[in-house]
Amino acid sequence: MTPFRDARIADAFAVPLAAPDDFAGWRGQARRLLMADVPPDRVTWHMPGEGGGDLFASGRRLPVPRADAPQPRVPRAFLDLAAKAALHRDEGRFALLYRLLWRLQQRPGLMEDEADADVRQLHRLTRTVRRDMHKMRAFVRFRQIGSGEDERYIAWFEPEHHILRANAEFFVNRFAGMRWAILTPQGSLHWDGAVLSEGPPASRADAPAQDAAEELWRRYYGSIFNPARLKVGAMLKEMPRRYWKNLPEAALIPELIAGAQAREAAMVDQGGTMFGEERPGSLPEIAQAIMACRRCPIGCNGTRAVPGEGQSDPARFGGLIIVGEQPGDSEEEQGRPFVGPAGRLLRAHLEDAGLDLSRAWLTNAVKHFKFVPKPMRGGGKRRLHQNPTAKEIDICRWWLEGERALLRPRLVLALGASAARSLLGKTVSVQQVRGQPMPLDDGSELWITTHPSYLLRLNDGPRAQEEGRFAGDLRAVAARLAELAG
């Protein structure tokens, strides 16, 4: 009796495999069956721990191929995919592989036809296994036990498919210098620094329950995430919930999601969208709006805001904006800029330099008066000027930019470091940049000099010298302004 006929008589051959991931065993048996001409519908495959045995087929001896049977040929592409697909949990995987092997003998180009149902199923199984292997490489979490010579790393992991052995090489390559073990319900891997050995299935209790580094890791996980861009769906797609129970960081997820909106709102509150897109459309509207501005602590100190003033008629505006630091005591009382001692000094120098104040606009980098109350001898309090912080200047810059946008000056004269910061967005040294033009992004020129209140604080000798430089700067500005006006 030839094996060929034997195959046709049998209902089915039950082919045992040594393990659920025994691809090499399948390959040997499949070759034999193929050479004996056994069609796919006559073969069932059996692994320990999977499915029941096939009652009708059990015990039948496998056919012996004829000595002159041709060697089956398969494309490399098939073997690569099949080796992966064989690790899938799907009970029909080995039957699918054999069916494809069988069909490949008639259609050697079958693998290229991805529209074929069997080929597609093979790709699907392979993809799932690849993903599971990849997720294992990503989500295994070692816990350290012992230290020094006894330092070891143990992980508990629950793979979906039969991938443990197939992934062993990856972990050996990565952690060759450590001693480690990966425990799973399917079996375990142990690496002692030189040799890899396999162990029996384990349970979660066999792995350490914690690791001191996990607190650090959780802190990192919670901090690296940006609450302004919550995308829970994207996270779940790549890190499905079933992995969470073995990930130390996953315990934080619910609270991070819950807190995200509150955190973003707080972030927005503290800045970011402090101002709307629309600026007030006129200078009186700006003057009105700054009265109500409470966007920085100075705005909230209860003082009166001091708007800019001067020539706003485009026909008569000479193209010059002068920017001071902030209103002082007298300015706040009168509600007008540059009316105190420093203002008087400025006005005198402007006149000397030939700068016509009636054609200019006077304003401040910060619109409210920042001070500390200082008790005076004999009772009462004096309001002592305080410099605004960089942050306060940056906030108030919004209003100054509104004034600039409406007036469209040719030249901006900044008095002192605060005014310079307001216009440049960065802090510069006045002494280093004074007396030279700097381009601004609206096409105008920025000139920087000292604030007149600085001159008032100097003693006679240095004061005369600094006033001379101040006057010189103003003369340069006057000349440049005349040049720009053409």
Place this chain on the structure above:
Amino acid sequence: MSQPSLIERLGILADAAKYDASCASSGTTRRTSKDGAKGGGKAIGSTEGMGICHAYAPDGRCISLLKILLTNHCVFDCHYCINRKSSNVRRARFTPQEVADLTMAFYKRNYIEGLFLSSGIVKSSSHTMEQLIEAARILREEHEFRGYIHLKTIPEADSELVTRAGLYADRVSINVELPTLAGLTRLAPDKNAATIEGAMDTVKAAIVEAKDACKRFKSAPRFAPAGQSTQMIVGADGASDADIVGKASRLYGDYRLRRVYYSAFSPIPDASAVLPLQRPPLIREHRLYQSDWLMRFYGFAPEEVQQAAGTDGMLPLDIDPKLAWALKFRDQFPVDVNRAPRETLLRVPGLGTRAVGAILSARRHRTLRLDDVARLTVSIAKLRPFIVTADWRPTLLTERADLKTLIAPPKAQQLELFAA
């Protein structure tokens, strides 16, 4: 002043690093901890061609690397940056040794693929760069670390230091920060576009030189095998999508970048008021990545991506740029899936590179019908108006005025929670 504890500093310096979009650990050479087992086999770490994402945060981003700053002290004052000098955030710093130890502790527990180290500028740019390099040196030389290292390069540092960084790092990056010169001047007043691009050029030259040396000498040192990348902030200045696409393609060309990352400007705590901005919709960032893909994998020229944008230079937010392009150039469709060359198939909205590969391979064995194409692709509904198969020809569908609504029905618009 006493330093906060290690865990506190980790919180501060990770928080400060989260605005950097990149966390990629891919594209470097393959290495294992068994290679060249000298030093008693103490080595730890390996790299595959493909990176591994070890966790995902609720913002949907992959966590692949330990991404931290060495310090968030900074002498610069860039308005979009939470670490700028004038910001009130809590400050902290790590020593290079602490960074190396933390990296090893995380790596050995399989939390990460490696380290992405950046820093605020302290003392000087060169001093800061030296500290970054020192952390990488400790990892490579003292811990025999073979995992992935990405170093952010400080453009103002000595070019000699930038080159040294590449000897330890898999990837180096320099952020161009803003797509326009005006934006950079306004929002990053201490930075200089010429310096940034100069540093990119230095890195490019070093990469080319090292590649060349590797061809001739087997033992030539590797230089940043995963190349260099950069990041642009989207929505902080007035740049349109067309501007950004143009800038990105120029950077890819001039400096042979591996990746340009786009980061939608995100509200930061203690923001500078110079940013009177709404945050741009996150989808805008996504559309820019899609257009980036079109240029890198789909054979689109930058001008063609720009054609997909509207007259204001902005890509449509409701449909992807490939579909937008197809709707503008309807005379290019329908495409016969049984005959069209690869380049033409790649232009069909709804066909990805994988699907195109499958079609090319499958059509050698059969004449494709609509059902076959449906099995090879994700959504046949989106595809139908643009293709011809053995049993299907769209009836002038591409000339219908309502084509866009047919393919991409308008979604209910979710209102911005924090709209101004």
